[in-house]
Amino acid sequence: MIKVQQKDFNYSLEVAALSEGNHDVGGVCAFSGLVRDLVGDKHIDYMTLEHYPGMTEKCLAEIEAEAHHRWPLEKTLIIHRYGRLEPGDQIVLVAVSSVHREAAFDACRFLIDFLKTNAPFWKLECTGGDSKWVTAKDTDTQACDRWLNGDKKE
């Protein structure tokens, strides 16, 4: 399931739904990303997340479908927020339920790695009166490339 929304989400209800009533589920892996108030030595007052409505949903659905293609999964979930977010706020949640923990871990990490390099979101960090667009990290591209090269597949 894909949710792209401005409002906050209830982590526990969302993760619980991945296994509820399904006794085939042996493991649930979840990752949530939060707004930090310090990046390097720079304090962040708040952050604005811009995205490309339409393409975002399409892109996340493709990533989700690819995860189901690669691993035997029960359910998958991607929630990503946009708009203004404060330090400590939840930005993103990816979660996977599966019969086996290996698939749950691999698929969960795959989802966030691909989301980070493919989903059309852009972070604007705001401090005092200054706003600065966050620069993409090479380490994120490398994490994604390892999946494509098959290095991370178990």
Place this chain on the structure above:
Amino acid sequence: MIKVQQKDFNYSLEVAALSEGNHDVGGVCAFSGLVRDLVGDKHIDYMTLEHYPGMTEKCLAEIEAEAHHRWPLEKTLIIHRYGRLEPGDQIVLVAVSSVHREAAFDACRFLIDFLKTNAPFWKLECTGGDSKWVTAKDTDTQACDRWLNGDKKE
């Protein structure tokens, strides 16, 4: 934090505590293991988890300390239940908060991989009148060994 207990735990409260009030946390990775009602083609009525009180806590604390030694982490949590558990019940929760997602994922997986091969728990699966001790899996040993050989460290 280590908790070894018979009673159920509140997944969401436990995971929330890993980042609450700490704006350094950039990511939280959590894995929960659940009782399945079907193992292979065998239906499971319920399960009894035995453990070695004292050694369990000691062993989990060592695994947790090793994770903090290997990665820069904010907080870690291991909860493991014992006693009678029904299909769908939570057995175990491992969760990690960190500044960076790579450390959160790696450490979370390390915790569950080591717990599976080192912590003194034994599962007894009960079906009808029959009880059968679960056999340890080679794949669990292999998952653990990969950490020791450094293959999984990033």
Place this chain on the structure above:
Amino acid sequence: MKILYFSWVRDRIDLGNEEIVLPENVTTVEQLVNWLQSKGDGYASAFADLSMIRVAVNQEHVKLGHPIGENDEVAFFPPVTGG
């Protein structure tokens, strides 16, 4: 053709989206970029370093050589930074 700009690409062009009539000799994203670069200082600044520009045609990531037509939706933006 509909063109969208995001993040600092939009800031530099000072425009979120626009409708253009595709010139006849423009049949790829790269040719569109060349044409846009001549539209003003904002565009020139936004497209100064193409290694920092990503493109989507009809909401799919594509390379600069991708073909385009009048009914396509084209978007320009920097490398993504969500998650």
Place this chain on the structure above:
Amino acid sequence: MKILYFSWVRDRIDLGNEEIVLPENVTTVEQLVNWLQSKGDGYASAFADLSMIRVAVNQEHVKLGHPIGENDEVAFFPPVTGG
């Protein structure tokens, strides 16, 4: 010396734990196992295949060659299956 048995090791011996006086010539886990094997059919059955037996001395995993003394706590169990 306190000895504990878990899982099917306990089932076969039909005993969760016991206090023994360590014979003088028993100074390693392996020697303790050999001595226990002679205590009865349950013990013999529990320790029939040592590749299936894991040992902890004072709540730390150890190998069969590990030294033991009168004040140690020794536990025998199959490979663990938690998580």
